[in-house]
Amino acid sequence: MAAGPVTVRLQREDFDIAAEQRRLAEGRPDIGAVVAFTGICRGGQEGTAALTLEHYPGMAEEEIGRHVAEAGRRWALKGVTVIHRYGRLVPGDNIVLVLTAAAHRGDAFAAAEFLMDYLKTRAPFWKQEERAGEGKNWVEAKDADQAAADRWKGPPRGQAAE
């Protein structure tokens, strides 16, 4: 099963969630649910002043595309949009947008969570963090993110082993 129309974009500039959702779902009476996940640069108690995102041009798009295709095999999707920003971002800035469209909400929710878990651990992006008075440090990968991605290993839901 394909994931429907797929848009994958990497960009420096911000994205417009409402415009992206219209682009995905307008004029599509077969779509009954769109789940939108937005990842936002966090500041607050952690003291992050800015994040700089580096990526591997070419591979990032291909790797995201592979996971969108996998999501399309696992769930009945009607369309997917993934937009990931790179460059320097400050707290409150959008980082990533995942939109998943389906006939029913279950498929859209599950596919959005799957895609985010894989983006965190498999898409070639690296965050460098700036803190007030500390300079820059590369963010270390979190075991919790790997554990979240590992949950999806094994046979896809609804497809019995042969």
Next chain:
Amino acid sequence: MKVLYFAWVRERIGKTEEVVDPPPTVRTVGDLAAWLATRGEEYAYAFENPKVVRAAIDRSHVKPEAAIAGAREIAFFPPMTGG
């Protein structure tokens, strides 16, 4: 073959990419990392803990035992922290 470096691997080596010509005994990605590590202090620093450094061949993730024969582009980078 072209070798690319990202994030702190790039910073430690001081290059974003280069063309290398390893000897024929270098057959796998792990061999290539070990060979690169002998090329100078900056490389030794980047690959000081080879288990941490990830690799891709022609833009797909690979394990250290992956063969490099025929590869156009090999990338080394830390664990990913996107999303």
